[in-house]
Structure formats: structure tokens, C-alpha cells
Amino acid sequence: AQSVTQLDSQVPVFEEAxxxxxxxxxxxxxxxxxxxxxxxxQGLQLLLKYLSGSTLVESINGFEAEFxxxxxxxxxxKPSVHISDTAEYFCAVSWTSGTYKYIFGTGTRLxxxx
Amino acid sequence: GAVVSQHPxxxxxxxxxxxxIECRSLDFQATTMFWYRQFPKQSLMxxxxxxxxxxxxYEQGVxxxxxxxxxxxxxxxxxxxxxxxxxDSSFYICSARGGPSxxxxxxxxxxxxxx
Numbered sequence: 001a002q003s004v005t006q007l008d009s010q011v012p013v014f015e016e017a018x019x020x021x022x023x024x025x026x027x028x029x030x031x032x033x034x035x036x037x038x039x040x041x042q043g044l045q046l047l048l049k050y051l052s053g054s055t056l057v058e059s060i061n062g063f064e065a066e067f068x069x070x071x072x073x074x075x076x077x078k079p080s081v082h083i084s085d086t087a088e089y090f091c092a093v094s095w096t097s098g099t100y101k102y103i104f105g106t107g108t109r110l111x112x113x114x
Numbered sequence: 115g116a117v118v119s120q121h122p123x124x125x126x127x128x129x130x131x132x133x134x135i136e137c138r139s140l141d142f143q144a145t146t147m148f149w150y151r152q153f154p155k156q157s158l159m160x161x162x163x164x165x166x167x168x169x170x171x172y173e174q175g176v177x178x179x180x181x182x183x184x185x186x187x188x189x190x191x192x193x194x195x196x197x198x199x200x201x202d203s204s205f206y207i208c209s210a211r212g213g214p215s216x217x218x219x220x221x222x223x224x225x226x227x228x229x
Contacts, residue, residue, distance in 0.1 A: 036220070043120075043207050043222040044158075051217075090157065094218075100146065100211055102218060104157045 002027045004093050006105035013081055014113050021076040021108045023065075023091030033074040034092040034102070035065055044090065050074065086112045117141055118210050120221035127198055128229055135193045135224045137208030143188035144210035148218065149181070152205040164191050188212075198228040 003026045013019045025031065032051050036044040048059040055067040065076045074091060091105040117140040127133050137147060146165050150158040162183050164170040170183035180202075182194040191210075195202055205225050209218040 032217075034217070041223075041225070044209075044220040046217070046219070049217060100218070101148070101160060101163060102158075102209075103160075106157045109155075 002031075002093065002095075002103055004091055004103050004105040006091055006108050008108050009106065010109045010111065012111045012113060015083055016080045018079050019077065019081050019085075019110065021089050021091075021110065023074045023076065023105055025072050025074065025091075025093045027072075027093060027095070030096040031093045032096060033065075033067055034094070035063070035074070035076050036090045036092060038088045038090065038107075040087075047076070047089070081110070081112045083112050083114060085110060116212075116219045118144075118208065118219045118221040120206075120208055120224050122224060123222060124225045124227075126227045126229060129199050130197055132194055132196045133198055133226060135195075135206055135208075135226075137191045137193070137210065137221050139189045139210040139212065139219070142210075142212045144191075144212040145188070146211040147185055147191040148209045148211070149183060149191075149193050150207045150209070152207060152223075154205075158207060161193075195226065198226070200228045202226065203228045 005024045007022045034049045035047040037047050048057045050067045058064045063078045088107050090107045092102045094102045119138045121136045149161045152158050161176045162170045162172045164183050164185035166185050166188050185191040207223040209220045211218050
């Protein structure tokens with residue numbers, strides 16, 4: 001069965017420090033990978049995605065994630081975080097064919113400290 | 115582009131009443147729409163998948179008769195919570211598949227509180 005694991009439920013980090021949010025997945029078939037961000041009482045916003053091609057994907061606000069097929073991981077990184085990055089981050093996978101359903105990880109709460 | 119709206123954003127209702135939540139893709143046609151439920155500080159749980167003009171496919175454990183889904187057009191899907199009870203209180207989020215990159219785009223969510 002397919003699954004997504006986000007090992008860290010909470011990650012506190014000081015402003016301007018680097019951060020890595022971990023995501024591992026389990027699947028017997030090819031997948032698409034996503035990171036979404038959710039601010040309090042809001043829906044999900046797409047941060048970045050891997051569909052094919054380069055394994056390193058970047059977002060417009062400085063986040064990046066690298067698809068590692070051998071380690072079945074898609075960790076999210078940012079070299080220098082801001083207070084405004086405080087939010088819940090969800091990793092998700094879907095399949096390259098079929099219903100295109102998403103399976104979400106349990107989320108990681110990133111708290112940036114001043 | 116690829117904007118999904120939900121209405122209402124927040125609703126309070128009495129136990130036993132029914133509540134309808136709308137999900138619209140504003141600038142693209144959505145071949146498939148999804149409905150999720152999110153409990154406080156938890157992840158999203160997929161409730162059902164709906165394709166325009168056909169019956170929704172519900173995930174295991176989701177009551178079809180309680181959560182009625184209608185996908186009447188390529189831009190509109192509705193979720194009706196029938197005979198709502200306090201345990202149905204939750205954050206309901208829809209998503210629509212389509213748009214420029216054929217991925218899921220999420221609505222802002224609807225917070226339902228049943229008294």
C-alpha cells in the first residue's frame with residue numbers, strides 16, 4: 001500500500017537559519033510528489049511539485065525539494081527561513097496514472113522563532 | 115490562474131439540519147473534484163472523488179448517505195452534509211484537478227460547526 005511519512009510533527013527553527021522538512025514515501029509504481037503549505041484557517045497552497053525531469057525543484061519563495069528515487073524521499077529545504085514561513089507543511093503523493101488521488105503525510109508544523 | 119473557491123467559508127448550523135458546501139473552479143474546467151476533511155491539527159483525509167456527470171466514489175468508511183456529493187458541471191461540485199451532528203464539525207476542503215498543469219488545486223476550505 002502506498003503511504004507518506006513526515007517524520008517530524010514540529011520543527012522549531014530560528015529566523016535566518018536553514019531548515020529541512022523530511023518526507024518519505026512508499027509506492028510500488030511511479031509517483032508525482034508535492035509539497036503544500038497551509039496557514040491557519042486557510043486551505044492548501046501548492047509550494048512545489050515534482051512530475052518529471054530534473055529531480056531538484058524550486059519554489060518562488062526560496063524553498064527547494066529534491067526527489068531521491070533510491071531513498072524514496074522528497075525532503076523540503078530552505079537555506080534561510082523567515083518569520084512568515086511559520087505554517088503547516090504537507091507532503092503528498094499521487095500516481096502517474098489512474099484516479100490521481102493524493103495521499104497526504106501527517107504534516108510538519110514549522111515554527112520560526114525571532 | 116487555476117483558482118478554486120468554496121462557499122461558504124464558515125457555517126454554523128443546528129444539529130439535525132443539512133448544510134450544502136459549494137466548490138467552484140473559477141478559471142478552468144475541472145475533470146475531477148475531490149473532497150477532503152481535516153480535523154484540528156491533523157492531515158487531510160480524502161472523503162470522495164467526483165467526476166462530472168457521474169456518481170462520486172467514496173473512500174472506505176465515509177457514509178454516502180450522510181455526505182452527498184453532486185458534480186453537476188465541469189466547474190461546480192457540491193457537498194451536502196445531511197442531518198448534521200456535532201461530530202461532523204470539521205474543516206472541509208475541496209480540490210479540483212485540471213488547469214494548466216493538470217494537478218490538484220485546493221479551495222480555501224469551509225469550517226462547519228454543528229451545535
